[in-house]
Amino acid sequence: MTPVVWDPLRSDSPLIVYLDFKSPYAYLAKDPCFALEDEFGIAIDWRPLTLDIPSYLGSAKADERGKVLESKRSPRQWNAVRYAYRDAKRYARLRDIEIKGTTKIWDTSLASIGMLWVKRQGRDMLRRYIDSVYRQFWRRDLDVEAPDVVSSELQAAGADMAGFDDYLAHAGRIEHDQLMASLHPAGIYGVPTFIIAGQRYFGREQLPLVRWHLGGEVGSAPDIAYESASAAALTHEFGAGPFTEPTVYIDFKNPKSYLAVAPTRALERELGVGLRWRGLNLSAQRTPDPAADETTSQRHFRARTEYNQMEIERTAARAHLGLGSGDKVSRDLDTTLASVGLLWAERCGCAESYVDQVFAGLWQGVLDVTSAEVLGELLSTLGASDFADYLPAGRDEQREIQETAEQQGIIGVPGYHIGEHVFVGREHLPLLRSLLGKAVLSEGRDE
CATH class of the missing domain: 3.40.30.10 (Glutaredoxin)
Structure with missing residues (x-):
């Protein structure tokens, strides 16, 4: 299979969404994006952005109870990480979504390549795959670094697996790595990132603006906002x-x-x-x-x-x-x-x-x-x-x-x-x- 060369800022779809399975913020954006697909009758161009977290937030390992066993983070980095997880978890609880803190920084590139594979085979299968991987990963029930686990998730989503092992090791890896290399030069650095109407928007707080664009840009553009709760x-x-x-x-x-x-x-x-x-x-x-x-x-x-x-x-x-x-x-x-x-x-x-x-x-x-x-x-x-x-x-x-x-x-x-x-x-x-x-x-x- 020949690797696809992706333009990071262009698509036949009206909306590109970049995500990474190890980002709790991207997880919280998943369901609102599914809702936008259904409401406006569009097919989002879902793309992976495999974050290199140690390069900008340091690295750390913890045990199952959250006790830090190893750290290469500055106090400033620790403050940012702790706040981010605390914030994501409370919004998750408000929506009855389970998020357990991870015990290490995972390499999600295999799951990202799986996403590139299944997106060729239909919107419904892609959504099932994204939904299942996110849910199980954040319950600590999924090893996204194991090829056989990724294969099982694809099969459960209904994907045709003929040729996947070869794709995972060769064309898929090339496709993934080329896409990752193209993102920083295009100004895309984090998840979720939305590309719509020629604009880049980072963070799920931009979802009101994304919706405004999809709805025809009627009235004044809304400000950034997270969701509220009951x-x-x-x-x-x-x-x-x-x-x-x-x-x-x-x-x-x-x-x-x-x-x-x-x-x-x-x-x-x-x-x-x-x-x-x-x-x-x-x-x-x-x-x-x-x-x-x-x-x-x-x-x-x-x-x-x-x-x-x-x-x-x-x-x-x-x-x-x-x-x-x-x-x-x-x-x-x-x-x-x-x-x-x-x-x-x-x-x-x-x-x-x-x-x-x-x-x-x-x-x-x-x-x-x-x-x-x-x-x-x-x-x-x-x-x-x-x-x-x-x-x-x-x-x-x-x-x-x-x-x-x-x-x-x-x-x-x-x-x-x-x-x-x-x-x-x-x-x-x-x-x-x-x-x-x-x-x-x-x-x-x-x-």
């Missing part, structure tokens, strides 16, 4: 509430924080709840410049960073939010003083206006957020005088907030701390709206 599922997972001092963490130099301001405020107003707004000064990794001898890790990180920048610009344009000279906002900018100013603004009752003006001024290149004098002048115009007098105590208070956020597990911004639960990213707002709304209703009934 009141019963929310109560079972998070408790009944009410939740004391729900908090949103932002970093003024982070554009994702800026993009989260309007939808977070809309949630506050809709529910009649007030979130505590707190500033953080977070460090950011630098994007490596392209090089001839670029490592897999460098290629991945550069592709991810370039995509994130594209996504920020695309979202800002949809939201009619000018980022001005945002390219001049350094990732190394110290926003501690601006965060202290937020504390003072809150005490003086002008936090909302302060947040708006600091973001706008910084991203338009007209506000020096490292100057106590400049911030003091801004605060005075908002009715919050005497910032200089508050500054020594404010620095101490801000230091405690930074330490508390780290202890709570805030690994990025915008970060939402609700009860004992952490949510990173505005894509969680639908769930938070349901969670906080349920708590408000419950509190009202108790009065």
Whole structure:
């Protein structure tokens, strides 16, 4: 069999979906994608993206109880991995999907080659294969590194197996490896990734936009969003509430924080709840410049960073939010003083206006957020005088907030701390709206 050469960005299908069986986030996107196929009467072009996780998140092995036996991960990598699994598991529980943490980083290339084989034989067989492999793998019931196990899954899905062993060892491996090599240069680095209407979208939070494209792009484009859940599922997972001092963490130099301001405020107003707004000064990794001898890790990180920048610009344009000279906002900018100013603004009752003006001024290149004098002048115009007098105590208070956020597990911004639960990213707002709304209703009934 001659290997197929895939164009990573083009297909006869209106939608390409890249997935990897070892990604819990891609697993959670599977059923919503099946639903899109059924709703719009399309056949998705399902393609594998076999992640090289050790190249960008390090590697580790654990026993059946989750105890780490071996690790080649930095503290930053561990924080990212732990949050990702915790987040995926709670959304899985809300949908009654079982996800058990893996004991090692699996090589899913054989299962990916199996996917390339069965996709030639019909949509129904492909869906049965994808569904079964995901379900059993995340129950720890499937060894995806064993050729005979992959063969059995294909047979169970109804695939014709004549010639598969040879395909797995030769043409299928070539086809798979060529496809993998083509993805980073095309800006495709993670799963799930959706290719539709000439656009790249990464993450299942993009499913509302995918649906909007498939539906003819009627009305305004929706924002990124994860799914919500029923009141019963929310109560079972998070408790009944009410939740004391729900908090949103932002970093003024982070554009994702800026993009989260309007939808977070809309949630506050809709529910009649007030979130505590707190500033953080977070460090950011630098994007490596392209090089001839670029490592897999460098290629991945550069592709991810370039995509994130594209996504920020695309979202800002949809939201009619000018980022001005945002390219001049350094990732190394110290926003501690601006965060202290937020504390003072809150005490003086002008936090909302302060947040708006600091973001706008910084991203338009007209506000020096490292100057106590400049911030003091801004605060005075908002009715919050005497910032200089508050500054020594404010620095101490801000230091405690930074330490508390780290202890709570805030690994990025915008970060939402609700009860004992952490949510990173505005894509969680639908769930938070349901969670906080349920708590408000419950509190009202108790009065």
